[in-house]
Amino acid sequence: MRQLLLRQAAEHIALVLRSVQTFQQIINFNPTVLREYGSAETDLLEAFHKDRHAIYLNEAEIGEIEKLFVICENKTHSYGSDLRRKLAFLELLIRLGELSREGRHASPLQNDETARKYQRVRPIISYILENPTANLSLEAVSELFYYNKHYLCRIFKTATGISVGKYIASVRIQYAASFLRQGYSVQESGVMAGFKNNSNFISTFHKVMDVSPGQCRQRYRQSFDPGV
DSSP, X not given: OEEEEEEEETTEEEEEEEOSSOEEEEEEEOGXXXXXXXXXXXXXXXXXXXXOOEEEEOHHHHXXXXXXXXXXXXXXXXXXXXXXXXXXXXXXXXXXXXXXXXXXXXXXXXXXXXXXXXXXXXXXXXXXXXXTTSOOOHHHHHHHTTOOHHHHHHHHHHHHSSOHHHHHHHHHHHHHHHHHHTTOOXXXXXXXXXXXXXXXXXXXXXXXXXSOHHHHHHHXXXXXXXXX
């Protein structure tokens, strides 16, 4: 049995496929990008309503969802790959909505030690999602939540499968990508997403997204204006 964890802030959603031991895949996205795809019959954010935090999957569903995650995370730039990613992402959200309507939000893993540790770090995840430009140094976050920083690192990694620093970088990059899509410059997007150093922002963005922020901005502009 695995959890699919759902975490929503005002302008950001984290979608995480988790086994009993560790997170395996994570997708961060801005829900505003879905506006053009929703319909009166289909709310693509159905699974995220009513303070829902997790959906539980059986073995068949695990295989189905994992295949969609793999396609969504495919960073190749071959012909048709961009549309396949979009289609897989939409199919993923539709499937989650269907599972949500089936009432899959019960908690069979509520007594699991890893699940308990996730409950401890969930407020920290929420704070990071909602305050990406805040001082998110390990020392600052540890002090804010009254944890020893070494203990915080250990339980966060156990509960999520990634370090605090990598999670913060991932969230900030997704915010930066949303600013780039809105037409802000590379430097403006980095600052607005919480990066203090432009070189560090560009380097981190490329590592996470596999393209430079400039290329990301240009591709989005071209998708709406072929004359650019």
